[in-house]
Amino acid sequence: MYEEMRGNILSNQMTKCKACGKEIAKGVKKCVHCGKDQRNFFMRHKIFTGILVIIILVIITSLGGKDDDTKVENDNKVAEPNKVKDDKKVEDDKKASDNVPNEHKAALKKAETYAENMDMSKAAVYDQLVSEHGEKFPEEAAQYAIDNIEIDWKENALKKAKTYVDEMDMSKAAVYDQLVSEYGEKFTKEEAQYAVDHLE
Template identity: 55%
Template sequence: MILPLRILMFLLMLAIAYFIFRWNKNNSGKKRWYALAIIFALASFGALGDTPEARHQEAKESSISEKSSSSEKRKIEESMSKSMSSLKSEKSASESKNKKIAKEVSKAAKSSESSSKKIPREYVSALIKGQGYADRMYMSKKAIYDQLTSNYGEKFSPEAATYAINNIKANWNKNALQKAKDYQEEQNMSPDAIYDQLTSDYGEQFTPDEANYAIQHLNK
């Protein structure tokens, strides 16, 4: 029984109970009529009680609510799964790049070793460090050398740093261009100011030719 009909039945039966009570009070005053009025009054409250139809309606509404909640939960789980997958993919790509660098350096070291005497471990370590600075930070040849030999940097010997610089695989022109783009996009510097920063002994320490290449290709 749907709710509006149950309310109507409640009011009707309550009205009947009231009229029976008033009629009996004004006329016969017999107890059985009072009892009948009480029965109708109680039955009116029963009309508002639980019924199979009401239970069915509540079950239907509960099912809809559960389905909606389940759908939202599934969407949240899918979103979290996509985020985790993206993070794993980025981490995997970074690890793959580092492994590739290490593999290339190891290959170069083995190639040199086969053509000459055994390369000292310090030289190989300096080469790995230097290759990382060139690939990830786009540093110049001279800046990498200074970083490798600096007491505030890697503290390699001049010989190990020289070996590293001579064996690093890098396009110095493209490194200079990448640095120039960073200055232009992040610090909004002019081409002349970027050139000075690229060639300065207190800046990036690229050669004039490398800096010129960067400026010429800055907006291409």
């Protein structure tokens, strides 16, 4: 039994030579019978293997970096046209503003004052700008002001409607008539209806 166990142990520690086929101990570098090197290619050429591993790592790293660089470059390409577009818009707005006569700019500021502080309608603001008893702006300047003012006219109509209800106790029908009247506020029917619909 001892001999059998010894034989198993020895057989587990032995292998065959790749060249001559005779039994040799596992892990030896060369066959004791024919002298053939038993190591695989990579073990026989450790320096070459090390260089090859380094080259592969460098290639993988550079490819990853290239992808990141490409992404950043592409992001910049996307951002750059937008920046150019925004800059061009600002420049165009500035040029357009520079070409506007001072009287037109003054009419726009005055229109904003009337619309924001007195809750006037678009038609009423225009009339005030050109009126002989008002601001006396030329029609071109007044029209420029009306075309370029940024006001929510429906909200102005609502504010004016609330004033009539709160201070004069007017009915909704009377408020509506006053809002659309040529001798009143001169709001459009749509604006007046919005105001009446939103009165509390």
